[in-house]
Amino acid sequence: MTVVPASMPPLLEIRSLEVTFRTETGDVVPVRGVDLCVEEGRTTALVGESGSGKSVTSLAVMGLLPRPFGRISGGAILFKRRAGDVVDLASVGQEGIRTLRGNEIAMIFQEPMTSLNPVMTIGEQITEQVRLHMALDGSTAMRRAIEMLSLVEIPDAVNRATEYPHQLSGGMRQRVMIALAMSCNPRLLIADEPTTALDVTIQAQILALIERLRKEHGMGVLFITHNLGVVAEIADSVSVMYAGEVVETAGVSEIFREPRHPYTGALIDCLPVRAQRGADGRRVVKAIPGTVASAVSAPGCKFEPRCTRAAEACAAAHPILEPVGLDHQVRCIRWSEP
Amino acid sequence: MSTPVSISASSSGAAVSATRLFLHRLFRRRLVFVAALILLAIVFLALLAPWLSPYSPTGMRVSHRLRPPSLTNWFGTDEFGRDVLTRIIYGGRASLGIGFAVVICSMTIGTVLGLLAGYFRSLDGVVMRLVDAMMSLPDILLAIFLVAVLGASAGNVVLALTIVYTPRVTRVVRSSTLVVRELPFVEAARTLGVSTWRIMTVHILLNVASPILVQATFIFAYAVLAEAGLSFLGAGVPPDIPTWGTMIAAGQQYADRAVWLVLFPGLAIVLAALSLQLLGDGLRDMLDPKLRKAL
Numbered sequence: 001m002t003v004v005p006a007s008m009p010p011l012l013e014i015r016s017l018e019v020t021f022r023t024e025t026g027d028v029v030p031v032r033g034v035d036l037c038v039e040e041g042r043t044t045a046l047v048g049e050s051g052s053g054k055s056v057t058s059l060a061v062m063g064l065l066p067r068p069f070g071r072i073s074g075g076a077i078l079f080k081r082r083a084g085d086v087v088d089l090a091s092v093g094q095e096g097i098r099t100l101r102g103n104e105i106a107m108i109f110q111e112p113m114t115s116l117n118p119v120m121t122i123g124e125q126i127t128e129q130v131r132l133h134m135a136l137d138g139s140t141a142m143r144r145a146i147e148m149l150s151l152v153e154i155p156d157a158v159n160r161a162t163e164y165p166h167q168l169s170g171g172m173r174q175r176v177m178i179a180l181a182m183s184c185n186p187r188l189l190i191a192d193e194p195t196t197a198l199d200v201t202i203q204a205q206i207l208a209l210i211e212r213l214r215k216e217h218g219m220g221v222l223f224i225t226h227n228l229g230v231v232a233e234i235a236d237s238v239s240v241m242y243a244g245e246v247v248e249t250a251g252v253s254e255i256f257r258e259p260r261h262p263y264t265g266a267l268i269d270c271l272p273v274r275a276q277r278g279a280d281g282r283r284v285v286k287a288i289p290g291t292v293a294s295a296v297s298a299p300g301c302k303f304e305p306r307c308t309r310a311a312e313a314c315a316a317a318h319p320i321l322e323p324v325g326l327d328h329q330v331r332c333i334r335w336s337e338p
Numbered sequence: 339m340s341t342p343v344s345i346s347a348s349s350s351g352a353a354v355s356a357t358r359l360f361l362h363r364l365f366r367r368r369l370v371f372v373a374a375l376i377l378l379a380i381v382f383l384a385l386l387a388p389w390l391s392p393y394s395p396t397g398m399r400v401s402h403r404l405r406p407p408s409l410t411n412w413f414g415t416d417e418f419g420r421d422v423l424t425r426i427i428y429g430g431r432a433s434l435g436i437g438f439a440v441v442i443c444s445m446t447i448g449t450v451l452g453l454l455a456g457y458f459r460s461l462d463g464v465v466m467r468l469v470d471a472m473m474s475l476p477d478i479l480l481a482i483f484l485v486a487v488l489g490a491s492a493g494n495v496v497l498a499l500t501i502v503y504t505p506r507v508t509r510v511v512r513s514s515t516l517v518v519r520e521l522p523f524v525e526a527a528r529t530l531g532v533s534t535w536r537i538m539t540v541h542i543l544l545n546v547a548s549p550i551l552v553q554a555t556f557i558f559a560y561a562v563l564a565e566a567g568l569s570f571l572g573a574g575v576p577p578d579i580p581t582w583g584t585m586i587a588a589g590q591q592y593a594d595r596a597v598w599l600v601l602f603p604g605l606a607i608v609l610a611a612l613s614l615q616l617l618g619d620g621l622r623d624m625l626d627p628k629l630r631k632a633l
Binding site for chain 2: 064098099101102107114115116118119120132133180181
């Protein structure tokens with residue numbers, strides 16, 4: 001008799017993660033108290049503007065914080081492995097995490113132009129990856145590489161495999177990156193702004209591809225982006241980050257319907273479709289005044305200096321992430337006020 | 339199974355055209371092409387010396403001593419009646435052999451040190467200060483000192499010149515590694531679980547190969563010159579082994595009567611060093627994308 005636990009542990013669960021960078025002017029904490037969850041076969045979007053700590057969070061998961069300056073200084077990153085056991089990536093050590101990278105956890109990046117080795121053919125790079133994690137001989141690995149290229153809808157995969165990255169377009173290269181990431185059937189795919197450098201039509205194709213692969217392979221996706229349009233299209237649940245903290249977490253329809261945190265609301269108002277006609281009749285896209293506060297700062301709410309709804313109490317105490325509904329949490333003391 | 343066949347066919351096809359493109363770009367400048375031909379001829383002569391040269395390099399004929407160039411002895415004979423052309427061909431073996439050995443040794447050690455220093459920031463300080471210290475010593479003096487201490491032999495000349503030229507290679511490889519290690523594809527490789535060892539030996543090494551190649555040709559030229567210099571000064575190869583340097587050293591006392599004793603070995607050195615330098619220049623111009631556009 002096996003006892004089915006009341007709630008299955010999620011694929012990836014980040015609990016109050018804190019990352020510290022040692023700098024010449026003292027320690028900087030770009031990520032503090034991040035809680036995040038990625039379920040198997042679902043997509044969690046991590047949203048925030050530049051400098052909010054999205055990428056640092058993903059690098060922490062991959063164990064790729066720049067050494068020796070960056071380190072995980074608190075919290076846990078629980079990952080459910082293929083075998084079913086749960087490991088804490090924050091404490092498993094470099095060697096332990098390296099066997100998971102590219103194998104159970106894979107990552108794709110923003111710059112498909114430079115994320116491939118310019119002096120190796122596409123086929124060689126995928127073959128290297130496949131042989132690293134699966135015991136395959138050269139020709140089987142090459143066949144697998146071609147299979148992967150076909151999987152990511154690259155036409156004429158046999159010939160493409162013999163080409164170098166500079167012979168491919170940006171969209172093609174991002175497909176190759178995805179093929180590389182998918183080649184060992186990862187359980188978790190971290191996509192760090194994978195479509196930012198691509199034009200809009202290619203972007204839609206790449207998103208559709210990631211969606212298809214997620215459904216077919218049942219992997220969890222942690223999708224990092226600053227583009228809420230993309231979030232609406234691809235995510236199941238959304239976590240909004242601001243200045244190193246998660247300020248709101250909710251299901252995707254809930255967050256667009258009922259954003260509780262003023263920052264989330266402001267982000268949604270920035271979408272071009274919400275642009276209002278100004279006095280001169282031209283549509284003006286809204287912006288949030290100010291910039292992201294530096295990670296070392298005041299005791300109160302991080303968003304308080306830019307918040308249109310800030311009260312005196314906001315600057316005094318740091319708000320906690322409190323539940324406001326089913327799977328909906330907000331870090332704002334005034335969420336219930338109109 | 340048609341798939342693997344077609345892969346290998348198309349990849350070898352791509353390799354052929356890549357080689358052709360490489361040579362086409364390299365020899366776009368005629369001087370580089372001429373240099374490559376001269377070098378090829380010298381190497382060819384040196385390799386096939388026993389079959390090509392009409393005389394023995396050590397066979398003495400006192401009756402034929404100090405004969406000027408003629409149809410039987412194209413480059414004349416030396417003070418022991420040995421054929422100068424034969425000795426130059428055999429001398430090429432020793433000179434180019436030593437130069438080549440120096441290139442291989444200093445490239446290997448320098449590449450390893452440079453990769454380590456460039457990749458592991460903690461090693462950088464130690465390795466580079468050592469390299470700086472070595473580079474602050476004058477090349478030839480350091481080599482003379484080393485050979486004087488270790489004794490004159492071909493092996494010790496290689497050792498001394500390797501010690502002299504390794505720091506240059508280390509610097510070049512280190513600086514290229516510093517650039518390449520920060521490129522996104524290195525991090526991408528890391529996210530895919532590629533080991534540090536493989537990142538260094540495959541991903542970075544392949545990308546710093548072109549400056550290494552260019553350095554190799556220059557160091558070859560320097561080493562040929564330095565070997566000649568050391569041998570001429572008596573701090574190199576023992577005088578009984580014919581090299582271009584020992585031939586000039588031995589011939590200098592007859593230079594007023596038999597100028598061909600120093601002229602022809604000297605020409606050989608100039609030709610070899612110059613063509614290596616030109617080839618190095620050509621490679622550098624071709625492999626540097628900025629210069630390639632200008633050409």
